[in-house]
Amino acid sequence: MGQRSTTRVNAIDSFSEPLDRLHAALDASCVVGTWDWDVARRTMVYDLGAARLLTGDASLAEQEITGLDIIAAVHPADHAWLIKHTQEAVRAGGLMLAEYRVIDADGQVHWLLSRGRTYHDATGQPVRSRGIIIDITELRGDGERYVVTSSSSSDPDMLERAADHAMELKRMLTVDAPADVRAATDLLLLAIGRALVTSEFEPGH
Numbered sequence: 001m002g003q004r005s006t007t008r009v010n011a012i013d014s015f016s017e018p019l020d021r022l023h024a025a026l027d028a029s030c031v032v033g034t035w036d037w038d039v040a041r042r043t044m045v046y047d048l049g050a051a052r053l054l055t056g057d058a059s060l061a062e063q064e065i066t067g068l069d070i071i072a073a074v075h076p077a078d079h080a081w082l083i084k085h086t087q088e089a090v091r092a093g094g095l096m097l098a099e100y101r102v103i104d105a106d107g108q109v110h111w112l113l114s115r116g117r118t119y120h121d122a123t124g125q126p127v128r129s130r131g132i133i134i135d136i137t138e139l140r141g142d143g144e145r146y147v148v149t150s151s152s153s154s155d156p157d158m159l160e161r162a163a164d165h166a167m168e169l170k171r172m173l174t175v176d177a178p179a180d181v182r183a184a185t186d187l188l189l190l191a192i193g194r195a196l197v198t199s200e201f202e203p204g205h
Helices: 019-027 048-055 067-071 076-092 158-172 179-200
Strands: 031-038 043-046 094-103 109-120 126-135 148-151
Touching (some): 031 048, 031 109, 031 158, 043 048, 048 067, 048 109, 048 126, 067 076, 076 094, 076 109, 109 158, 126 158, 126 179, 158 179
Antiparallel strands (some): 031 126, 094 109
16 A cells, blocks of 8 residues: 555645635635625624625624615615615515625725625515625726616526525534535535626627
8 A cells, every 4th residue: 555645635636736725715716705695684694705895894704784874885876776775686586696896905996796686585575685796897898887677586596506505504614614624615606696697798798
Protein backbone atom coordinates (compact mmCIF):
# COMPACT_ATOMS: atom_id res chain seq x y z
CA MET A 1 0.00 0.00 0.00
CA GLY A 2 1.31 3.42 -0.86
CA GLN A 3 1.58 6.19 1.66
CA ARG A 4 -1.56 8.29 1.95
CA SER A 5 -1.18 11.85 0.72
CA THR A 6 -1.65 14.61 3.29
CA THR A 7 -2.22 17.31 0.66
CA ARG A 8 -5.55 19.04 1.19
CA VAL A 9 -7.72 18.82 -1.93
CA ASN A 10 -10.43 21.36 -2.58
CA ALA A 11 -13.56 19.29 -3.22
CA ILE A 12 -15.04 22.04 -5.37
CA ASP A 13 -12.55 21.91 -8.21
CA SER A 14 -10.23 19.02 -7.22
CA PHE A 15 -7.30 21.38 -6.82
CA SER A 16 -5.46 22.36 -3.66
CA GLU A 17 -6.45 26.02 -4.09
CA PRO A 18 -6.66 27.82 -0.72
CA LEU A 19 -10.16 28.62 0.44
CA ASP A 20 -9.35 32.32 0.80
CA ARG A 21 -8.82 32.53 -2.98
CA LEU A 22 -12.16 30.84 -3.54
CA HIS A 23 -13.89 33.25 -1.17
CA ALA A 24 -12.24 36.19 -2.93
CA ALA A 25 -13.61 34.94 -6.24
CA LEU A 26 -17.06 34.54 -4.73
CA ASP A 27 -16.95 38.04 -3.23
CA ALA A 28 -16.19 39.44 -6.70
CA SER A 29 -18.94 37.45 -8.38
CA CYS A 30 -22.26 38.78 -9.63
CA VAL A 31 -24.25 36.93 -6.96
CA VAL A 32 -24.11 39.05 -3.85
CA GLY A 33 -26.70 37.66 -1.49
CA THR A 34 -29.96 36.02 -0.51
CA TRP A 35 -33.01 37.35 1.32
CA ASP A 36 -35.90 35.89 3.30
CA TRP A 37 -38.92 38.12 3.96
CA ASP A 38 -41.55 37.17 6.56
CA VAL A 39 -44.39 39.15 5.00
CA ALA A 40 -46.84 38.51 7.82
CA ARG A 41 -44.42 39.75 10.50
CA ARG A 42 -42.85 42.41 8.26
CA THR A 43 -39.31 41.27 9.01
CA MET A 44 -36.43 40.59 6.65
CA VAL A 45 -33.36 38.37 7.08
CA TYR A 46 -30.35 38.90 4.80
CA ASP A 47 -27.20 36.87 4.44
CA LEU A 48 -23.88 38.74 4.65
CA GLY A 49 -23.78 39.85 1.02
CA ALA A 50 -27.35 41.09 0.93
CA ALA A 51 -26.98 42.93 4.24
CA ARG A 52 -23.88 44.72 2.99
CA LEU A 53 -25.46 45.72 -0.32
CA LEU A 54 -28.99 46.59 0.80
CA THR A 55 -28.44 48.08 4.26
CA GLY A 56 -24.83 49.21 4.08
CA ASP A 57 -24.21 47.39 7.37
CA ALA A 58 -22.81 43.86 7.21
CA SER A 59 -23.38 43.41 10.96
CA LEU A 60 -27.13 43.14 10.25
CA ALA A 61 -26.61 39.80 8.46
CA GLU A 62 -28.71 36.89 9.77
CA GLN A 63 -30.77 39.23 11.98
CA GLU A 64 -34.42 40.18 11.70
CA ILE A 65 -34.65 43.78 10.52
CA THR A 66 -37.66 45.98 9.85
CA GLY A 67 -38.73 49.30 8.38
CA LEU A 68 -36.53 51.40 6.15
CA ASP A 69 -33.40 49.69 7.49
CA ILE A 70 -34.30 46.93 5.02
CA ILE A 71 -33.47 49.17 2.04
CA ALA A 72 -31.19 51.75 3.66
CA ALA A 73 -28.61 51.55 0.85
CA VAL A 74 -31.14 51.69 -2.00
CA HIS A 75 -30.78 54.80 -4.17
CA PRO A 76 -33.12 57.51 -2.78
CA ALA A 77 -34.70 57.98 -6.21
CA ASP A 78 -35.74 54.30 -6.21
CA HIS A 79 -37.17 54.04 -2.67
CA ALA A 80 -40.81 54.97 -3.26
CA TRP A 81 -40.98 53.13 -6.58
CA LEU A 82 -39.48 49.95 -5.13
CA ILE A 83 -41.79 49.88 -2.09
CA LYS A 84 -44.96 50.49 -4.12
CA HIS A 85 -44.34 47.95 -6.85
CA THR A 86 -42.87 45.30 -4.56
CA GLN A 87 -46.03 45.45 -2.44
CA GLU A 88 -48.11 44.97 -5.57
CA ALA A 89 -46.00 42.01 -6.67
CA VAL A 90 -46.29 40.40 -3.23
CA ARG A 91 -50.07 40.70 -3.26
CA ALA A 92 -50.16 39.10 -6.71
CA GLY A 93 -47.92 36.24 -5.59
CA GLY A 94 -45.64 34.01 -7.62
CA LEU A 95 -42.43 35.18 -9.22
CA MET A 96 -41.04 38.59 -8.23
CA LEU A 97 -38.46 40.47 -10.29
CA ALA A 98 -37.13 43.91 -9.40
CA GLU A 99 -34.26 45.94 -10.81
CA TYR A 100 -32.99 48.95 -8.88
CA ARG A 101 -29.93 50.88 -7.75
CA VAL A 102 -27.96 50.82 -4.49
CA ILE A 103 -25.15 53.05 -3.28
CA ASP A 104 -22.14 51.41 -1.61
CA ALA A 105 -19.95 52.79 1.17
CA ASP A 106 -17.67 54.47 -1.40
CA GLY A 107 -20.58 56.24 -3.07
CA GLN A 108 -20.54 53.98 -6.13
CA VAL A 109 -23.87 53.09 -7.75
CA HIS A 110 -24.63 49.43 -8.43
CA TRP A 111 -27.59 47.91 -10.25
CA LEU A 112 -29.16 44.91 -8.56
CA LEU A 113 -31.61 42.36 -9.84
CA SER A 114 -33.72 40.84 -7.07
CA ARG A 115 -35.46 37.64 -8.07
CA GLY A 116 -37.68 35.67 -5.74
CA ARG A 117 -41.02 34.04 -5.16
CA THR A 118 -43.93 34.86 -2.84
CA TYR A 119 -45.91 32.14 -1.10
CA HIS A 120 -49.53 32.53 0.03
CA ASP A 121 -51.41 30.69 2.76
CA ALA A 122 -54.67 28.76 2.32
CA THR A 123 -56.67 31.99 2.49
CA GLY A 124 -54.66 33.62 -0.30
CA GLN A 125 -52.68 35.96 1.97
CA PRO A 126 -48.94 36.45 1.29
CA VAL A 127 -46.90 35.00 4.14
CA ARG A 128 -43.32 34.64 2.90
CA SER A 129 -40.99 35.68 0.11
CA ARG A 130 -37.47 34.50 -0.51
CA GLY A 131 -34.99 35.11 -3.24
CA ILE A 132 -31.54 35.99 -4.51
CA ILE A 133 -29.81 39.31 -5.19
CA ILE A 134 -27.59 39.59 -8.27
CA ASP A 135 -25.30 42.50 -9.17
CA ILE A 136 -26.02 43.26 -12.83
CA THR A 137 -24.07 46.52 -13.11
CA GLU A 138 -21.71 45.15 -15.76
CA LEU A 139 -24.56 43.56 -17.73
CA ARG A 140 -26.79 46.58 -18.16
CA GLY A 141 -26.69 49.34 -20.74
CA ASP A 142 -26.78 53.05 -19.98
CA GLY A 143 -30.54 53.38 -20.24
CA GLU A 144 -32.70 53.13 -17.14
CA ARG A 145 -34.71 49.94 -16.91
CA TYR A 146 -36.91 49.33 -13.92
CA VAL A 147 -38.74 46.04 -13.82
CA VAL A 148 -41.11 44.51 -11.32
CA THR A 149 -43.18 41.62 -12.53
CA SER A 150 -45.05 38.77 -10.96
CA SER A 151 -46.38 35.50 -12.20
CA SER A 152 -48.95 33.44 -10.36
CA SER A 153 -47.56 30.23 -11.80
CA SER A 154 -47.35 27.59 -9.09
CA ASP A 155 -44.83 25.57 -11.10
CA PRO A 156 -41.38 27.21 -10.85
CA ASP A 157 -38.95 26.26 -13.57
CA MET A 158 -35.89 24.11 -12.98
CA LEU A 159 -33.53 26.98 -12.11
CA GLU A 160 -36.01 28.54 -9.70
CA ARG A 161 -36.45 25.25 -7.90
CA ALA A 162 -32.68 24.81 -7.78
CA ALA A 163 -32.31 28.31 -6.33
CA ASP A 164 -34.89 27.50 -3.64
CA HIS A 165 -33.01 24.33 -2.64
CA ALA A 166 -29.63 26.08 -2.66
CA MET A 167 -30.93 28.92 -0.47
CA GLU A 168 -32.44 26.41 1.95
CA LEU A 169 -29.11 24.62 2.14
CA LYS A 170 -27.32 27.91 2.81
CA ARG A 171 -29.74 28.70 5.66
CA MET A 172 -29.16 25.25 7.19
CA LEU A 173 -25.39 25.71 7.38
CA THR A 174 -24.25 27.47 10.55
CA VAL A 175 -20.88 29.09 11.19
CA ASP A 176 -19.78 25.76 12.62
CA ALA A 177 -20.16 24.05 9.24
CA PRO A 178 -16.88 23.28 7.44
CA ALA A 179 -15.63 26.27 5.48
CA ASP A 180 -15.29 24.29 2.27
CA VAL A 181 -18.93 23.12 2.52
CA ARG A 182 -20.14 26.69 2.98
CA ALA A 183 -17.95 27.82 0.09
CA ALA A 184 -19.33 25.06 -2.11
CA THR A 185 -22.86 26.22 -1.31
CA ASP A 186 -21.96 29.80 -2.22
CA LEU A 187 -20.42 28.56 -5.45
CA LEU A 188 -23.63 26.69 -6.26
CA LEU A 189 -25.64 29.87 -5.68
CA LEU A 190 -23.18 31.72 -7.90
CA ALA A 191 -23.71 29.28 -10.75
CA ILE A 192 -27.51 29.33 -10.40
CA GLY A 193 -27.56 33.11 -10.09
CA ARG A 194 -25.50 33.56 -13.23
CA ALA A 195 -27.85 31.24 -15.11
CA LEU A 196 -30.89 33.15 -13.83
CA VAL A 197 -29.57 36.57 -14.75
CA THR A 198 -28.45 35.34 -18.17
CA SER A 199 -31.96 34.08 -18.86
CA GLU A 200 -33.37 37.50 -17.91
CA PHE A 201 -31.22 39.23 -20.52
CA GLU A 202 -31.93 36.82 -23.34
CA PRO A 203 -33.97 38.21 -26.25
CA GLY A 204 -37.67 38.08 -25.51
CA HIS A 205 -37.36 38.51 -21.76
